[in-house]
Amino acid sequence: MDTMIPVDRGGPAQPLLLATGLRKHFPVGGGILGRGRKVVRAVDDLTLSVAKGETLGVVGESGCGKSTVARLLIRLIKPDRGTMVLDGDPVDEPHGITVNELRRQVQMVFQDSYASLNPRLTIGETLAFAPKAHGLPAAEARERVRDLLSKVGLDPNNYAERYPHELSGGQRQRVNIARALALRPRLVILDEAVSALDKSVEAQVLNMLVDLKSELGLTYVFISHDLNVVQYLSDRVLVMYLGKIVELGPVEAIYGNPQHPYTRALLSARPSMDPRKRTKEAPIQGDPPNPIDPPSGCRFRTRCPFAEDVCARAEPALSDTGHQSVACHMSIAGSGHSKAVRGGAAAA
Amino acid sequence: MSDLLQVRDLHVTFKTPDRTVHAVNGVSFELKRGETLGILGESGSGKSVTLRSILRLHPEHRTRWSGSIRMEGDEVLEMGSRALADLRGRRVAMIFQEPATAFDPVFTVGQQIAETIRRHTGKSETDAFKRAKELLELVRIPSPAQRLKAYPHEMSGGMRQRAMIALALSCNPSLLLADEPTTALDATVQIQVLLLIRELQREFDLGVIFVTHDIGVAVEVSDRIGVMYAGKIVELAGVEQMVDAPQHPYSRGLLASTVHDGMRGQRLEAIPGAPPDLAEVPTGCSFAPRCKFVRPDCTTAPPSLRATGDTHLVRCVLAA
Numbered sequence: 045m046d047t048m049i050p051v052d053r054g055g056p057a058q059p060l061l062l063a064t065g066l067r068k069h070f071p072v073g074g075g076i077l078g079r080g081r082k083v084v085r086a087v088d089d090l091t092l093s094v095a096k097g098e099t100l101g102v103v104g105e106s107g108c109g110k111s112t113v114a115r116l117l118i119r120l121i122k123p124d125r126g127t128m129v130l131d132g133d134p135v136d137e138p139h140g141i142t143v144n145e146l147r148r149q150v151q152m153v154f155q156d157s158y159a160s161l162n163p164r165l166t167i168g169e170t171l172a173f174a175p176k177a178h179g180l181p182a183a184e185a186r187e188r189v190r191d192l193l194s195k196v197g198l199d200p201n202n203y204a205e206r207y208p209h210e211l212s213g214g215q216r217q218r219v220n221i222a223r224a225l226a227l228r229p230r231l232v233i234l235d236e237a238v239s240a241l242d243k244s245v246e247a248q249v250l251n252m253l254v255d256l257k258s259e260l261g262l263t264y265v266f267i268s269h270d271l272n273v274v275q276y277l278s279d280r281v282l283v284m285y286l287g288k289i290v291e292l293g294p295v296e297a298i299y300g301n302p303q304h305p306y307t308r309a310l311l312s313a314r315p316s317m318d319p320r321k322r323t324k325e326a327p328i329q330g331d332p333p334n335p336i337d338p339p340s341g342c343r344f345r346t347r348c349p350f351a352e353d354v355c356a357r358a359e360p361a362l363s364d365t366g367h368q369s370v371a372c373h374m375s376i377a378g379s380g381h382s383k384a385v386r387g388g389a390a391a392a
Numbered sequence: 393m394s395d396l397l398q399v400r401d402l403h404v405t406f407k408t409p410d411r412t413v414h415a416v417n418g419v420s421f422e423l424k425r426g427e428t429l430g431i432l433g434e435s436g437s438g439k440s441v442t443l444r445s446i447l448r449l450h451p452e453h454r455t456r457w458s459g460s461i462r463m464e465g466d467e468v469l470e471m472g473s474r475a476l477a478d479l480r481g482r483r484v485a486m487i488f489q490e491p492a493t494a495f496d497p498v499f500t501v502g503q504q505i506a507e508t509i510r511r512h513t514g515k516s517e518t519d520a521f522k523r524a525k526e527l528l529e530l531v532r533i534p535s536p537a538q539r540l541k542a543y544p545h546e547m548s549g550g551m552r553q554r555a556m557i558a559l560a561l562s563c564n565p566s567l568l569l570a571d572e573p574t575t576a577l578d579a580t581v582q583i584q585v586l587l588l589i590r591e592l593q594r595e596f597d598l599g600v601i602f603v604t605h606d607i608g609v610a611v612e613v614s615d616r617i618g619v620m621y622a623g624k625i626v627e628l629a630g631v632e633q634m635v636d637a638p639q640h641p642y643s644r645g646l647l648a649s650t651v652h653d654g655m656r657g658q659r660l661e662a663i664p665g666a667p668p669d670l671a672e673v674p675t676g677c678s679f680a681p682r683c684k685f686v687r688p689d690c691t692t693a694p695p696s697l698r699a700t701g702d703t704h705l706v707r708c709v710l711a712a
């Protein structure tokens with residue numbers, strides 16, 4: 045039996061991580077003493093849960109708040125408001141678990157494989173660092189390092205003594221993944237973890253992530269701007285636009301039957317892989333607006349071909365349509381949008 | 393019909409204090425007017441060096457090169473400084489990933505485009521500004537008259553990229569070199585810029601060389617695709633041939649390992665290992681150490697580019 049599989053506590057039905065009403069606004073520029081101060085609404089009242097054993101994909105364009113969500117989930121930054129519960133235990137609250145304990149169970153892998161490794165430490169030293177800091181005796185830490193390196197497909201005899209600059213980008217990213225696994229976490233957040241890799245190497249790392257997940261019973265939050273890779277890996281997908289969730293659901297529903305006009309545009313903006321079916325027309329025009337002063341109501345309305353008055357007036361709530369959740373007035377019965385589903389509740 | 397551009401057996405080597413980099417090792421291709429050649433390859437394969445060679449943009453004292461680059465018949469590698477200035481300023485334009493480097497931050501976008509037009513056409517300032525406005529319209533920048541007065545940092549990424557394209561077209565070039573111009577853009581903006589480049593290419597009958605590491609992007613814009621590996625074009629074919637029936641084991645591996653629709657649940661066919669160090673010129677095929685079809689003769693001599701069809705070239709001993 046593999047000793048690296050963590051113990052489940054609250055049972056399979058209890059979410060591994062539940063975040064409610066997370067908000068993070070960053071102050072930018074603006075006047076002195078806070079007067080006329082502007083804020084970037086990086087993440088705005090976002091609620092999500094991560095089920096045990098799933099891969100939750102997070103997509104959206106640059107600046108929509110994906111990395112901010114990731115950093116909030118491991119508490120690298122403190123939310124302005126909102127709560128988090130890890131397998132039944134509230135985080136950073138009197139009767140719950142500490143932020144340190146959260147950071148042991150939830151680990152993160154970043155995009156930049158070079159910047160996140162200390163150039164003066166060997167790979168072995170880097171990997172042994174956290175386990176030793178958590179009190180693992182030196183001999184056991186060495187054993188853990190060998191185990192971790194073999195798990196990510198690097199021969200311990202060959203790589204433990206090397207320095208980061210002696211590795212290729214793909215090898216360095218394997219080391220980063222190994223480091224994230226060093227404390228036997230339950231949840232790993234991968235923020236653009238394969239985005240800097242060449243395609244031929246990306247495939248190696250994706251295969252490895254799939255293997256590690258089943259071998260170690262891991263749960264992933266996989267953040268990427270690459271819609272194809274997210275589709276490949278994820279069980280559920282969360283689509284963000286300007287700090288908000290616009291759509292959330294099973295991967296088949298999001299890719300097979302996207303409901304939100306932004307999700308549809310994003311998916312059909314993917315370049316075609318078939319020269320006989322090249323893209324004829326861009327699905328939407330213009331650039332994403334500035335997150336400092338997002339549009340009122342629905343934040344997508346300024347680029348949405350279906351926008352009506354109600355879209356500027358009221359913010360659409362994330363509503364269940366039966367297959368997925370969508371934040372669009374067209375999916376909310378009685379919203380006042382002319383294309384809204386009619387009748388009582390949205391088709392349930 | 394004669395070629396717009398002819399590159400023959402191009403080699404480019406950089407000498408740095410501690411090492412020599414063999415960045416381009418025998419690249420040959422030609423390009424016709426109105427044709428788009430996509431150059432596809434992974435990081436460090438020599439795409440940008442090949443492209444910059446056409447404008448001779450390398451540090452002269454550290455760069456060794458050989459071969460031939462003929463632009464409309466004129467040998468670029470032998471041009472004097474005047475001919476070179478004309479080549480860079482008028483005949484060939486270049487756009488790249490980071491538009492910020494194309495613009496001077498202290499002048500407005502309008503001033504910079506108008507100045508380029510004046511330098512190359514001798515137009516009056518008023519006429520140059522009028523033309524600059526037309527160009528912004530052409531690249532679909534909304535309210536162009538107003539945008540002429542904007543500084544580069546006041547534009548969004550996608551708008552700056554369009555403005556750079558306008559700047560590039562301002563001198564009526566016959567060849568456009570594009571080095572990953574959409575890589576930093578958001579998906580919904582990238583497709584707009586790709587379609588714009590495609591459209592302008594047709595309208596102006598431009599020759600375009602479009603460098604990218606993204607197969608989908610190459611498929612959207614190219615008539616032909618050249619796949620680069622370790623400083624060589626290992627396969628060159630029409631876009632349909634390349635996508636339907638790639639011949640070189642590296643191109644095949646690259647296509648197979650690129651995740652796309654409908655691959656969920658399948659194991660990806662990854663190419664093992666990593667690209668070679670460019671400090672040495674290999675005696676055989678550079679891809680041999682990663683190739684699952686490797687044979688003894690792959691490592692004895694570099695394979696030559698063989699024709700497997702009318703317009704399909706493959707650098708592999710296995711190619712029939």
Ligand SMILES: Nc1ncnc2c1ncn2[C@@H]1O[C@H](COP(=O)(O)OP(=O)(O)OP(=O)(O)O)[C@@H](O)[C@H]1O
Pocket residue numbers: 070071072084085086104105106107108109110111112113269335
């Ligand atoms: N420390 C900070 N101070 C001020 N603004 C910030 C800070 N961190 C992030 N932001 C802003 O918050 C918004 C969301 O940023 P975030 O990095 O989460 O986006 P992202 O979706 O990860 O984008 P990308 O795809 O480019 O990585 C952006 O507008 C960003 O500029």
Ligand SMILES: Nc1ncnc2c1ncn2[C@@H]1O[C@H](COP(=O)(O)OP(=O)(O)OP(=O)(O)O)[C@@H](O)[C@H]1O
Pocket residue numbers: 406407408413414415433434435436437438439440441442450451605670
């Ligand atoms: N001026 C230079 N001096 C020394 N080496 C250089 C120089 N320019 C490029 N190189 C090297 O030449 C090789 C090819 O580089 P090139 O920029 O053409 O790669 P590329 O295919 O464009 O990659 P990318 O996709 O990362 O842009 C690399 O090893 C690079 O480090």
Ligand SMILES: [Mg+2]
Pocket residue numbers: 110111112236
């Ligand atoms: Mg990010």
Ligand SMILES: [Mg+2]
Pocket residue numbers: 439440441571
């Ligand atoms: Mg390059």
